[in-house]
């Protein structure tokens with residue numbers, strides 16, 4: 001083949017992939033989950049629950065996708081073949097009910113790699129924007145934020161609230177009509193890197209608000225007149241990119257830890273309020289729930305914390321978006337006690353979730369973090385609720401409960417976007433009437 005023909009061929013290939021770049025797999029660095037499974041374990045006695053709790057709090061190897069919380073509540077644990085061969089006999093000895101939930105993690109992973117794209121900007125005003133038919137890389141998320149802002153400068157702007165350890169900007173898109181003193185609805189996602197559907201869902205909210213404002217939707221027009229929506233889709237950009245380039249199921253930040261070869265801190269155990277590794281966190285850098293060497297020492301946590309604090313007087317609603325399990329949670333996460341606002345949070349949360357359910361009959365469970373899920377001291381919602389004094393502070397754990405966990409197919413982005421947007425809007429409406 002002549003040089004010219006090669007050049008033309010190369011140009012043709014670049015042309016194809018330049019339009020819709022495919023997911024690039026670097027096989028030498030990408031972690032394979034060959035042989036990995038996720039077990040679904042059901043503790044039925046206090047001894048079994050206590051055993052699982054001890055393992056979850058001390059392990060540096062097993063990856064708990066969900067943590068032990070109560071009798072008969074399932075616990076999902078990802079195991080390598082080697083871990084399986086030692087852990088399963090322990091479970092059998094204690095007669096703990098165990099099923100294989102996801103039999104082949106790598107197969108799901110492979111399927112999902114084909115659902116990642118790098119669409120360079122939004123496809124605004126499409127009936128189903130193509131952007132939301134795939135999971136987007138960080139650059140594409142930032143690109144859509146900037147495109148939305150530049151094409152709708154009267155109601156949207158983007159700014160950086162800080163920088164990650166790896167030097168990546170943590171961006172907020174602010175959406176609403178002019179007015180710098182208006183109350184704020186604050187939504188953030190992807191503080192945990194592997195919870196891909198959360199970032200896709202909050203970007204769906206951003207796109208929806210702008211599209212519907214432009215389409216003269218009366219509800220959205222009223223909300224964007226009365227409020228500013230502040231949306232931080234990717235709190236942990238280093239971790240998020242790492243889930244695309246290296247380890248799909250990475251959770252933490254990517255900061256190195258002195259004295260350890262293990263990387264990363266759980267940024268949702270790192271907040272200043274009631275920071276305490278012994279309450280649902282860990283002092284071990286190799287743990288998935290490592291609380292960090294000190295409170296707010298992670299730049300991602302610190303940036304978000306400072307930004308919330310600076311705007312606290314105007315923030316009417318705070319929502320930290322996580323996945324998975326379909327839960328709506330509120331303070332506290334550091335103690336099992338109920339807060340003075342418990343009944344208000346329960347009532348408002350119930351009303352807002354009722355707006356979500358009708359679309360696909362998605363069912364949520366509601367309660368405090370500690371009593372519904374598990375202790376998680378040093379979390380965002382306790383900080384927002386107590387330190388910032390934002391009563392309507394929630395964590396929402398999005399889809400699903402039964403099939404995919406973190407590896408939710410991209411075909412569920414739009415349904416998740418539709419139903420969760422209804423929840424966000426209802427919560428904002430409730431806050432508006434108070």
Ligand SMILES: [Zn+2]
Pocket residue numbers: 192195322323
């Ligand atoms: Zn999470």
